[in-house]
Amino acid sequence: MRLQQLPVGGLALATLLLLQHLCPSTRAARILFVFPFDMLSQCKLLTPYLLALHERGHQLTIIHAFDCDTMKQFHSIFVKDRHDTDSDFDAHQWDTVSEWVVLMSIRNFFVKIVLNVLESPEVQQLMHSNVSYDLVVLEPSNTDGLFGLAAHFNAILIGLGTCGSDWTMETFVGYRGSSTFEPVMWTGFNKGITLIERFYNWIRMSEEWMLYWLIFQPAQRAIHEHFFGHLEQSFEEIRQNFSLILLNQHFSFFEARASVPSMVDVGGMHVPKQLPTLPAELEQFIEEAQHGVIVMSLGPEIKSKDLPAEKLRIIVDTFEALPQRIIWKFEGNVRPNVSSSIYMSEWLPQQEIVAHPNCRLLISHGGILSIIEAAYYGKPVLGFPVFFDQFRNLERMQVEGMAQRLDISTLTRLEFETALREMLALPQYRRKALELSQRVRDQPMHPLDVAVFWTEYVWRHQGAPYMRVSTSKVKLFDYYYLDNILGVLSRFGLLIGLVVYVLCKLFKWR
Numbered sequence: 001m002r003l004q005q006l007p008v009g010g011l012a013l014a015t016l017l018l019l020q021h022l023c024p025s026t027r028a029a030r031i032l033f034v035f036p037f038d039m040l041s042q043c044k045l046l047t048p049y050l051l052a053l054h055e056r057g058h059q060l061t062i063i064h065a066f067d068c069d070t071m072k073q074f075h076s077i078f079v080k081d082r083h084d085t086d087s088d089f090d091a092h093q094w095d096t097v098s099e100w101v102v103l104m105s106i107r108n109f110f111v112k113i114v115l116n117v118l119e120s121p122e123v124q125q126l127m128h129s130n131v132s133y134d135l136v137v138l139e140p141s142n143t144d145g146l147f148g149l150a151a152h153f154n155a156i157l158i159g160l161g162t163c164g165s166d167w168t169m170e171t172f173v174g175y176r177g178s179s180t181f182e183p184v185m186w187t188g189f190n191k192g193i194t195l196i197e198r199f200y201n202w203i204r205m206s207e208e209w210m211l212y213w214l215i216f217q218p219a220q221r222a223i224h225e226h227f228f229g230h231l232e233q234s235f236e237e238i239r240q241n242f243s244l245i246l247l248n249q250h251f252s253f254f255e256a257r258a259s260v261p262s263m264v265d266v267g268g269m270h271v272p273k274q275l276p277t278l279p280a281e282l283e284q285f286i287e288e289a290q291h292g293v294i295v296m297s298l299g300p301e302i303k304s305k306d307l308p309a310e311k312l313r314i315i316v317d318t319f320e321a322l323p324q325r326i327i328w329k330f331e332g333n334v335r336p337n338v339s340s341s342i343y344m345s346e347w348l349p350q351q352e353i354v355a356h357p358n359c360r361l362l363i364s365h366g367g368i369l370s371i372i373e374a375a376y377y378g379k380p381v382l383g384f385p386v387f388f389d390q391f392r393n394l395e396r397m398q399v400e401g402m403a404q405r406l407d408i409s410t411l412t413r414l415e416f417e418t419a420l421r422e423m424l425a426l427p428q429y430r431r432k433a434l435e436l437s438q439r440v441r442d443q444p445m446h447p448l449d450v451a452v453f454w455t456e457y458v459w460r461h462q463g464a465p466y467m468r469v470s471t472s473k474v475k476l477f478d479y480y481y482l483d484n485i486l487g488v489l490s491r492f493g494l495l496i497g498l499v500v501y502v503l504c505k506l507f508k509w510r
Ligand SMILES: *[C@@H]1O[C@H](CO)[C@@H](O)[C@H](O)[C@H]1NC(C)=O
Pocket: 001, 130
């Protein structure tokens, strides 16, 4: 019985049970969240979603690896980094080692992430207790070894993709769209308009596909077999049994792509419907800035305090030469000496500042949430990408005409100042950003409501299996990309045939 753990008396319990039978839609769902990456963005993305579901009466349990105050309000299990994932994931050293070593360290990183969760004593205790869940919501990116949790708890499986979709996620819902035409991250969102582009995309996708099936997936499968070998369903069946995947993306800023009903865009769901007010001190600092303010907030990968002294000098000198005031997210207490036009703080309400009309520009690492915020509030971005999706996020904004990109490791004063002055002086950056903002905001429902609606929807309809495009395994033909190979071959064949035909005609060969 689902309600057995509620601390209610017999009569109340009976009433609840009765109600539960009379109107199942008002029943509370028991939801287990599994977010195993130690990333601040997961905290920021999840917080409004969790609060909204909690407000609607659902019971939440969260397994998480990031530090986040919101989680303390709920029944949560913090998983320690018992496998020292950082040791594998030192992106700074990747330039000096072979590609194979990089691949292996990425694979090991994901293996450790999954093991951190499954080996956690609290998680093991949860798995061996007799609790059950209605829904399991997890980060589906490279966490295949965790999917068995849903089957273990006899729950409906939902994904929440922090960085948007990729082709592996599409296979989870029985869909294989992204190949030569679909803009996916690894091909730089290249739509494959020309034959050469499509061919290039196909090569990249095939490479991806092989790496996934030959290197990444076997490791995850082994973990699954170890921890979930007792389940009736096979690893393959579980992997392809996602009822819903919510994606932190939207076509208004990340290129349109074909999709299926069980993949739902919720990009922007972390943007509050009502913006909280700024602290008085900051508000005054922003409002008294005659030429506006610039916000600088680099992500967790490049902390300002870790920047080399000469880089800091360049940044400080450039800032002090500008008429704008600067708000700088600066970690730690050892700070450079700066003039009063620069406000430094370790903790900044970044969204509220970016949303302020007097904010002119965001200097950012290009993390997905910051980029969505900049798009939402219509602010140009000067980006210093260092990691994963940050490159494509900024590239997209560049294509939109509202961003510029620089490399922090080779940054010079001239480069930095030129970029800043140009972006502040030329009106087109602001104009493009505002155009994008209008587009992003023009949606029938707030993305958070969309996320909550579909979560409850698949729960109300027992996983909504009718939403799946293909309920069986991905067909062998698709599986091996045979259609693509044939497609490419026939296109080439056609082309060669055409050339030969034209040549024959020209030279009248018989
Ligand atoms: C579930 O576990 C609790 C305590 O661990 C026990 O009292 C209860 O009887 C169990 N319920 C079922 C259905 O096994």
